[in-house]
Amino acid sequence: MIAAIEPTWYLLLAAMLFGIGAFGLLIRRNPLVMFMCIELMLNAANLTFVALATQLGDINGQTAVFFVMVVAAAEVVVGLGIIVSILRRRPGATADDLAELKG
Amino acid sequence: MSDATFLEYVVFFSAALMILGGAIGVITLKNPVHAALGLVLTLFGVAVQFVAQEAHFLAAVQVIVYAGAIVVLFLFVIMLLGVDQAMDLSIEPIPIQRPLAAVMGIGLVGLVGAAVVRARDALVINPGTGIDVASETGDNDSNILQLATNLYGDHVLAFQLTSVLLVVAVAGTVVLTRKWPRTDEARDAEHESSDV
Secondary structure (H helix, E strand, O other), X not given: OOOOOOHHHHHHHHHHHHHXXXXXXXXXXXXXXXXXXXXXXXXXXXXXXXXXHHHHOOOHHHHHHHHHHHHHHHXXXXXXXXXXXXXXXXXXXXXXXXXXXXX | OOHHHHHXXXXXXXXXXXXXXXXXXXXXXXXXXXXXXXXXXXXXXXXXXXXXXXXXXXXXXXXXXXXXXXXXXXXXXXXXXXXXXOOOOOOOOOOOHHHHHHHHHHHHHHHHHHHHHHOOOHHHOOOOOOOOOHHHXXXXXXXXXXXHHHHHHOOHXXXXXXXXXXXXXXXXXXXXXXXXXXXXXXXXXXXXXXXX
16 A cells, blocks of 8 residues: 655655756746746746645635736746847847846 | 555656656757747646646646747747757856756755655644535536635735736836837937947
């Protein structure tokens, strides 16, 4: 008899996903891929919310995932708008090239 | 071992493999299009985990909003900007950055993992009012009904504010990316600055 799946496993999986996303955000230079890494971290948070909602029997955790999704959508729209307007002016710009924005 | 438990294991580990494999694909693949497809794999894996935890409506929203809308937006921007070619990942402007990032990533996972494992006894308590699960209530709509009651009851103000957030985001993006019709003065100013 093996034990049933525990919420701890979901939390560990979410921690690994968050770690990979944070690592990717630091090492990639393409602003689009950096955005995808932020999405990975947001999904890790969502997985944590749902795992704890199930474990604690509290529907508020699932409602919080909704708001995370809305904020993620708004963030992607604004972020991609900024990236489009930057890359239209200077094609092939990386995150390092944008360092010259500082005064 | 019961069959149901065995199936749970199969679902959990195959979805975990999808999630981690897709995430590693996002950060290692050279072509941004391939990275976006890795992101799709991760998002589907997360949706599978949602189903496994009886959050059926969230799984549907995850597939529609994330894997549908957001990834399509990513791919659209990649194609629009024409950056769909492989990048050289060996360029490393700050030499020590990758080792430091690896140390930070592993340390983060280690710390959170240690905290989760230590807190596993605290997770056993169940103080909430309970989540309606379709297999227990016999009503297939129970999850979405309970979510709707919670969202439009306790969180109705936050729900209203998200509409403000979305309107501001849409208006801001239009302002950011629109090409404004140029006035003569602006064109003259740009000529002067480009001459310098």
